Amino acid sequence: MIYLIAIIILIIIAWYLSHKIELHSEVKYSSTTLDRPFFYGLISIFIWPIYFISFFITATVVIPLLMVLPPKRMLPIARFFSYFILFSSGVHLITIGREKVNPDETYLWIFNHQSFLDSFIFVAVANQFVVTTGAAYQFKLPIWGFIMKRWGAIPIERNNIRQAYRSFQKAKDVLLNGSSIQILPEGKRTLDGKLGKFKNGPFRLAIDANVPIVPIGIKGAYEIKKRTDWRFRPGRVTATIGNPIHPQEYAEMSAKELSIYMRDIIKKMIK
Numbered sequence: 686m687i688y689l690i691a692i693i694i695l696i697i698i699a700w701y702l703s704h705k706i707e708l709h710s711e712v713k714y715s716s717t718t719l720d721r722p723f724f725y726g727l728i729s730i731f732i733w734p735i736y737f738i739s740f741f742i743t744a745t746v747v748i749p750l751l752m753v754l755p756p757k758r759m760l761p762i763a764r765f766f767s768y769f770i771l772f773s774s775g776v777h778l779i780t781i782g783r784e785k786v787n788p789d790e791t792y793l794w795i796f797n798h799q800s801f802l803d804s805f806i807f808v809a810v811a812n813q814f815v816v817t818t819g820a821a822y823q824f825k826l827p828i829w830g831f832i833m834k835r836w837g838a839i840p841i842e843r844n845n846i847r848q849a850y851r852s853f854q855k856a857k858d859v860l861l862n863g864s865s866i867q868i869l870p871e872g873k874r875t876l877d878g879k880l881g882k883f884k885n886g887p888f889r890l891a892i893d894a895n896v897p898i899v900p901i902g903i904k905g906a907y908e909i910k911k912r913t914d915w916r917f918r919p920g921r922v923t924a925t926i927g928n929p930i931h932p933q934e935y936a937e938m939s940a941k942e943l944s945i946y947m948r949d950i951i952k953k954m955i956k
Contacts, residue, residue, distance in 0.1 A: 739773035767809040778806060786926060796901035797880055797902060799907035800909065801874070839859070892932075902927065905920060
């Protein structure tokens with residue numbers, strides 16, 4: 686009986702956490718479920734509890750280790766549990782092009798933002814330790830926020846230009862010190878599956894730090910878990926790593942021109 690109550694409490698907390706991540710947006714929207722058969726609703730009734738349990742198993746192992754180990758030492762463990770959570774969510778992840786990236790070099794990693802599962806997809810795909818970034822509100826969430834802080838992630842304040850500038854300065858320092866950074870150039874997840882406009886900030890960062898940019902095209906994550914639908918549709922996600930774009934290739938570009946150039950690259954990768 687005690688175990689059952691504990692599981693119920695954990696599921697409630699996990700639901701709250703996922704709900705906050707899933708629905709936090711300055712733009713209001715309504716759910717669209719016309720393109721999801723009732724069958725996937727039944728499947729999702731089973732997937733959600735499995736996802737919650739896998740997340741808490743992961744947190745139970747990862748949090749104590751982050752207390753005693755530096756994040757760089759945690760990469761193999763983080764990758765294993767990312768695959769574990771993705772598998773529990775019905776994701777069959779296929780990675781293409783990992784050999785294009787030298788794990789000893791410093792990069793700015795970017796990818797299209799399709800689902801709340803993207804963070805786990807990225808950790809599973811990247812072949813080096815990367816300092817991640819995330820919306821500032823995520824750092825205030827229970828469990829998830831603690832993990833992000835211990836990982837060394839950098840909060841990005843969307844609605845505060847001064848704070849956002851400070852965050853990019855911190856990211857620049859990380860790059861200049863030899864650690865890679867991951868930034869989502871769209872700023873937020875897609876609502877309709879289409880690739881959004883890229884912001885200039887990440888590419889100004891690349892220019893200032895003089896580092897190669899690694900594009901990743903993620904395809905299939907939106908179909909598995911839309912932001913506007915509570916249901917999962919298990920399936921395949923393909924993460925294609927493109928050739929790093931070195932500074933000499935964008936030396937004559939402005940941040941805006943580089944953002945358009947990189948968006949075109951990722952757009953071709955996900956078609």
